Amino acid sequence: MAATTPAASILLTGAGSGIGLNVLAQLLEKHPATRVQVLTLFPTPELTQLEEKYGKSRLNTVYGDACDTEVVAKAVKDTITNYGTMTHLISSIGTMLPVQTIRKVSMAEIKKIFDVNFLSVFDLVQRSLPHLSAWGERKPTVIIVTSGVDFDVLYRGWSGYCTSKAALTRFIHLLAHEEPGVDVYGVLPLVTKSPMVDKIFNGEYDDVMLPEEREKFNTWAKQGKIEPPEYIADAVVKAAIGQIVPESKEVERNDCGALFIGSLYQK
Template identity: 30%
Template sequence: MRKNIVITGTSRGIGFEMVQILAEQGHQILALSRNEKPITNLKLPNVTALSCDLGEEKQIKKAVDYVKQNWDAVDVLINNAGLFLKQDFAETKMKDVKKIYEVNVFSVFNLTHQLLPYLSENAHVVTISSMGGVQGSVKFPGLAAYSSSKAAVITLTELLAEEYKEKGPSFNVLALGAVQTEMLAEAFPGFEAPVTAEEMGSYIANFALTGHQFYNGKLLQISNSTP
């Protein structure tokens, strides 16, 4: 059955792979990213790519307006966009911290909030977090802003699932371990992750379509190493 799917953070990495995987299955995709060209260049007939800076309120509204004008409902929302910052705490600038939270937390809150009227009771909202945001997992210096933002969306997911457990939609969050993406290469040059972006994209795509049959309000740790 064809579904209407909104995916954020689609210009590269896992999001880029998910668009192709889900489009090949015949689903209708709205791909949101600051740089829409990588998706537009694919020329997939059932994919619409919009340039959207999720840190900007007006640009989120533009995406919601597209849904309002073109779709009856949203079946799946994948909050995949993320901004990374590796910076010594003593050198951290608050303007940078605010930008991290605008994209990693506030945009998840805002986009989900604005799409809520279009999410059916059977819809599934999947938010991508990180193992760095999971209590008790291995922590790395320099990631105070990034990892704490990823922790915030875990609790947000649990709260939304509780609030909407009677009438839907379902909410789940995936905390990813190391995946070989451009973001990882920029953060940890030379490190080779055991999972490719395509492999993780395939896993998340399948979970987004079926996971709400088994989970709601759950944090799933998608990592093949011990925290």
């Protein structure tokens, strides 16, 4: 008889809303053997509902700031305490704030966006690596949601978001280079409906973004190109449970060994 693949034990950050919440819901609903330890900032009604539905045998939560190293350390420790192992790490944390010009943005705000989008993920990965273990015959897996704004996307006021995501994507490259025993996926969503994007449509950045930049989002909305978070969450889940593997057509491998899913997956 073939060996039975053990249950996946996943540490997931940023599961309170958006892509992360949808990743969590899909993992729990579609893959009964999966166990998830969540680290997220605060309870949301949707997350609380999942906690009540699945119970602590499959879902445990640490609430706190992922920029707080003690909170991250607790989440990693609790994953091992609750499930005995960590086979997957999935990072879905991120913020677009502040949206402000280089001339006007404060250094405190720039440091905060780097704390959230880059340094918190660095800390999370560094603390998790010693605990990641193989999942049956599969390598341990790290999946990090980054952004396609990391290279050539230009919007006025987005310097903090674009540069912090560029740092994160470069980190994914280097992580894959240094850790060949781990499957490292970077996830590049297209324009996804989220609280961040809603703020653009609500006009909250109209005094910063150029009118033609703002109009791009209106055009994409009319064309149906603002995608629900379920789309990219589905790609993350498929990579986590082995339906997408490094050899899959949905994956673009770069020279350092990093595996990227996103625009290619959705074409």
